[in-house]
Amino acid sequence: MQRRSFVAAVAAACVLVSGAAQAQSYRSEYRLSTTLGTAFTWGQAGERWIELVKEKTQGRINIKIYSGNSLVGGDQTREFTAIRQGVIDMSIGSTINWSPQVKELNLFSLPFLMPDYKAIDSLTQGEVGKDLFAILEKREVVPLAWGENGFREMSNSKRPIASPADMKGMKFRVVGSPLYNETFSALGANPTQMSWADAQPALASGAVDGQENPLSVFVAAKLSTVGQKYLTLWHYVADPLIFVVNKQVWASWTPADREAVRQAALQAARENVEKSRKGIAGNDNAVLKQIEAAGVTVTNPTNEQRAAFVQATRPVYEKWTKTIGVDLVKKAETSIAKR
Numbered sequence: 377m378q379r380r381s382f383v384a385a386v387a388a389a390c391v392l393v394s395g396a397a398q399a400q401s402y403r404s405e406y407r408l409s410t411t412l413g414t415a416f417t418w419g420q421a422g423e424r425w426i427e428l429v430k431e432k433t434q435g436r437i438n439i440k441i442y443s444g445n446s447l448v449g450g451d452q453t454r455e456f457t458a459i460r461q462g463v464i465d466m467s468i469g470s471t472i473n474w475s476p477q478v479k480e481l482n483l484f485s486l487p488f489l490m491p492d493y494k495a496i497d498s499l500t501q502g503e504v505g506k507d508l509f510a511i512l513e514k515r516e517v518v519p520l521a522w523g524e525n526g527f528r529e530m531s532n533s534k535r536p537i538a539s540p541a542d543m544k545g546m547k548f549r550v551v552g553s554p555l556y557n558e559t560f561s562a563l564g565a566n567p568t569q570m571s572w573a574d575a576q577p578a579l580a581s582g583a584v585d586g587q588e589n590p591l592s593v594f595v596a597a598k599l600s601t602v603g604q605k606y607l608t609l610w611h612y613v614a615d616p617l618i619f620v621v622n623k624q625v626w627a628s629w630t631p632a633d634r635e636a637v638r639q640a641a642l643q644a645a646r647e648n649v650e651k652s653r654k655g656i657a658g659n660d661n662a663v664l665k666q667i668e669a670a671g672v673t674v675t676n677p678t679n680e681q682r683a684a685f686v687q688a689t690r691p692v693y694e695k696w697t698k699t700i701g702v703d704l705v706k707k708a709e710t711s712i713a714k715r
């Protein structure tokens with residue numbers, strides 16, 4: 377054999393061997409964690425990501441969805457740590473659920489920071505979104521795309537709420553970032569932190585009076601059937617969803633497959649944002665109509681009434697701005713003002 381063709385043959389063999397080693401390092405299944413299941417747009421985003429990845433990698437990457445945060449015993453605030461540790465390979469997670477570990481993600485929970493959908497987009501699709509992804513990368517996860525849970529509205533079983541005074545002493549289930557405890561305390565209510573898994577029985581039994589979640593969740597979880605008869609559209613915060621992959625898992629894939637997973641995430645996320653806003657955003661109020669048809673009284677605070685909620689929660693906003701980072705919050709405010 378000529379020297380040149382020998383070298384070529386050795387090189388070709390190396391490619392084959394490394395290709396085989398690569399294929400062997402792929403697992404037969406990867407675990408994708410979500411909080412809400414496939415009855416919700418969130419879980420449907422997971423299904424869609426899985427389907428697109430399978431298609432784009434010709435079946436090389438197979439993923440199974442574990443909703444209800446079942447890989448962390450239903451405790452959504454432990455999800456981020458479990459992704460880093462490799463207990464979870466991939467996730468579509470809410471900024472709220474990861475904010476106990478990634479303090480900057482509390483940005484989206486600052487009360488009344490984002491007045492409308494354009495404001496959310498100006499953050500996730502702009503410089504702020506890039507900064508947050510860079511922060512996540514430093515925390516050893518690979519962020520790929522922004523999805524959406526939605527604007528979180530407040531419901532309760534007791535009475536219509538149009539002012540902080542109406543909330544006085546009312547027991548609210550809140551999610552696991554301490555910022556929510558402080559916000560509801562500032563409004564005069566009595567917040568209790570619990571997981572989504574515990575929230576529904578607590579609402580059903582009357583252990584808590586109210587909760588806050590996007591309208592799409594309110595409808596899909598049929599919260600009107602667990603006594604939630606009053607709904608206030610105050611749009612005080614919104615939680616984006618983030619599509620991520622564990623760093624070691626990401627590194628184990630070929631560059632082409634990584635790109636396929638990224639493109640699949642971007643597409644699934646785009647579709648997810650659209651779906652999460654359907655019937656809710658702009659002039660489309662089909663979801664609200666559905667809620668009213670279920671006998672729920674909807675309160676839409678006037679600008680003046682809304683201002684009272686803003687004012688009462690302002691100290692919380694200011695305190696948490698320091699925790700999140702003054703520069704990041706300034707950047708977010710500027711980007712929203714320019715939207």
Ligand code: X2X
Nearest residue numbers: 411470472473551572589
């Ligand atoms: O627990 C909630 O309220 C939920 C489902 O919206 C989140 O995971 C943030």
